[in-house]
Amino acid sequence: MTKTMRKFCSCSLNLFSASQLQFIRYLLVGGWNTVFGMAVYAGLYYWLGGRVHYLILVVPANILAITNAFICYKLFVFKTKGNILREYFRCYIVYGGTMLAAVAALWVLVEWLGMSPVAANCACTAVTTMVSYLAHRNFSFRTQ
DSSP, X not given: OOHHHHHHHHHHHTTSOHHHHHHHHHHHHHHHHHHHHHHHHHHHHHHHTTTSOTTTTHHHHHHHHHHXXXXXXXXXXXXXXXXXXXXXXXXHHXXXXXXXXXXXXXXIIIIITOOOHHHHHHXXXXXXXXXXXXXXXXXXXXXX
């Protein structure tokens, strides 16, 4: 590597702080997990949809998607060495809490404030993404 290339690379790597890079990795993993979860649900529906109600298939699809997210967050985003079962359980608490909050907020935005469901869902997703990042960082994958 030439001196100029080394200088450029070190400069471009310093554009973001460690916490900003962590949040970028969180968003990338979240994007991957969205695709993963949708593919798992589609696969389960294709495989079992004729015999199992489509709403029941959400349960194993979400278990697999949350497990995938947990592994990716642990290895690539937060890089913790903590107790796996404790972190996994906490990850479920965060996902459950943010899902319930998002459903409640969606209802308020649509029913009380008259927003369209799609616009309200976008707003809820933006807020829950930030909240879940902070909850995972400070609770699920908190280092002692």
